[in-house]
Structure formats: structure tokens, C-alpha cells
Amino acid sequence: MNSKKKCPIVFLINSLCEGGAERAMLTLSKQFVKDGHSVTILALSKNNFYTIPKGVEMVYLSKMNDSLLGLIKMFYMPYHAWRLKQYVKKHNVVLVQSYLFRANFVNLLSRILGAKQLIQVVNRSVVSRFWNEGLSGKINLSLIGYLYPRADMIIHISMQMKDDFNKHFFIRKNEKVIYNPYDIKAVLSQSSEAIEDFTFKSHKRYLITVGRLIPLKRFQDVLEALSRLDSDIELILLGDGVERKFLEELAKELLIEKRVHFLGQVENPFKYIKKSDIFISSSAVEGFPNVLIESMLCKTVVISSDCLSGPREILAPKSNISKRLSKGMELNEFGILYAVGDIVALVEASKKILFDNNLLYEYKQRAFIRAKDFSVESIAMEYKEVLCYG
Secondary structure (H helix, E strand, C coil): CCCCCCCCEEEEECCCCCCHHHHHHHHHHHHHHHCCCCEEEEECCCCCCCCCCCCEEEEECCCCCCCCCHHHHHHCHHHHHHHHHHHHHHHCCCEEEEECHHHHHHHHHHHHCCCCCEEEEEECCCHHHHHHCHHHHHHHHHHHHHHHHHCCEEEECCHHHHHHHHHHCCCCCCEEECCCCECHHHHHHHHCCCCCCCCCCCCCEEEEEECCCCHHHCHHHHHHHHHCCCCCEEEEEECCCCCHHHHHHHHHHCCCCCCEEEEECCCCCHHHHHHCCEEEECCCECCCCHHHHHHHHCCCEEEEECCECCHHHHHCCCCCCCCCCCCCEEECCCCEEECCCCHHHHHHHHHHHHCCHHHHHHHHHHHHHHHHHHEHHHHHHHHHHHHCCC
């Protein structure tokens, strides 16, 4: 592969709604345009939470409402695959790299319909989660087993994700692990912007967490932990979702509603993260959690659940990445890991950081250096090797 070759790059994704996959793909797109490549993003539907980078062509394969239920969206996949086949034929597209399972399925279905492009699918989440997601989970597992053998390459965004995939599927395919890219200059610049909708008080300490308010994120654990910490410690929660009302009610039940700040979706989370003392990721499962790296770039100490997949690879890369804490917490080289759902361990980890300024300072410095390993410049080179065919 010739990474210096200027080649047309075509991405396929569900939409540009708020999410880690969307941000990672847009970060890559911006870098590729900067490097002189033409970039086209094909979206199954229009929902642009993010700004489209200058120089990127945006194409929507349908006018479908992105807010439809997941199972209903699946019924549209053959139509989207047919539209993709038409686009590939009309524009002589050689390769399409897709992100997120539904877009991956559409990409692979287009081949069944006769499309001739090379197909690369990027796995953004562990497949084992589908075993606990009822009917939709079973459908996803069936589609992976049926369609993924047709892919020319499967890209995973963490080693743990690759291992998880291969435990459940015996698909002899060209596989590669490429981590998510981060625009370090952009993160640092945005983290210095002024905050107009919230006031950080000098006599308070702040925890922060970011993400969709959904069950998988286990934000109730963070609220429970906060209720066991001193009253001068507060929590900022960035994001929105189906569990917002539940979490607001839980804050009232725990008598901490005045200490929890639901700020909703924000375009620039970094300026809030930089002002906070600790970033907490409490998820039951992740892909490769972007916000951990971004928090490290903001020099905010990270405490994360030791879930599949990503947190251990980021915070403890020299450890056995297949290890999972069943209880308690663990101080690692670049941050603290605790067992999923272990609120006592989360409280202990928070106190370790909040009451030990030397440890807080050491983690800030080490984590910042670690985060630089994931710069968009270096990660883009890895992607160019697989995107710029021939």
C-alpha cells in the first residue's frame, strides 16, 4: 500500500448524529482533506449534529427519519443497499469503508445486490453485547454471521474488541486493529474557550461525565457515588437521552439534586472537562471511548469502569488486556480502573484523586503524554494504508 498516494475516500455511516463513531470519522475526513485526498461521506439518513468539515462532500441516501426505532430502520436496509449500489456504479467507486453495524450491513447487502466495490467494515462495539439485547440483538448477531464473511477487511478499534469478535464468530477474514484518531490541536483549542452557561466555583470540586443517557452508560452509579462524597463535590453531566428523567428523579431521591448539573448536549464538551477535577466513565460496555483520550488531553484525571473494550488498553496498556476486575479498583499508569457497577470502589477511587494532590498532578502529566499516542496524524497514516488501495 502506498500511503502517499492521493486517492478518493468514501465513507458510509448511519448519520452524523452525536456519537463517537461520527466524531472519529469526521476527524479522519478533515485530516484526509488536509492531506489532499477527496473525501465523500454517504449517510443513510440526515441528522447533522456535527459540522461537516470544509472540503468534504456529503451525500444522503434517503430522507428517512433518523429518530425511527432500530428495528424499523432495519427494514430500510435493502433500500439503502440499492441506493448505495447505484451510487457506486454511477461514480465508479472502488472502495467503501463503513462505520457502525447498520451501515456495515448496508455496505455488505449492496454486494449481494451486485455492487462491485471493495468493502471494509469498521466495528465500533463489542458483539457480545447483543446477547443481552433481546430480539434486536439476535437479529444483529444473525446479520453479522450472514453478511460479514462478504467483507474484504474487518477493522476493529481495540484489541479487546477483536478478541471479543473472534470468540463469537469464526470468520476467516483480513482483520486489523486501528485505534480512534484525535485532533489534539483542536481539542486543546476548544478546551480553552469560555464557558457561558455554567459557573465553576473555586470552593467546589467537580466530577464530570459525558455521553448519551442510556442504560449501558450506568450513570446511576456516578450519582450513587456522588451521594457518598462530601457536599462540596458536584457533578456535571453532559448529554441527553431516554434516562434523563430517571436520573433527575434519582438525584432527588439521593438528596443531591442541587449538586448535579444536567447541561444536556453541548457541541464543545472539552471546555467543561478541562475545568473539572475528574472525568468518570461508568459504562457497562464501550467500543473505544473517545472521551477518555479527550479528557487526558484536557489534563483531567480519568476514572473508568474496567469494561469491554478500550479503557484498560488506554489506561493500563502494559497489563493483561483480557483482565477484568470483578470488584474493587486498580491504580494504573495513566488512570484508575474500577469494577463495573462497584460503587464503593468508585467512591474510593474518587477520594484517592480528590484528597491526594500529588497523585492528581502525576496522573494529569502522564495521561497527557499517553493521549498523544492517538494523534490524528499518526492514526490517519494507518487508515491510508488500507484505504489507498494499490
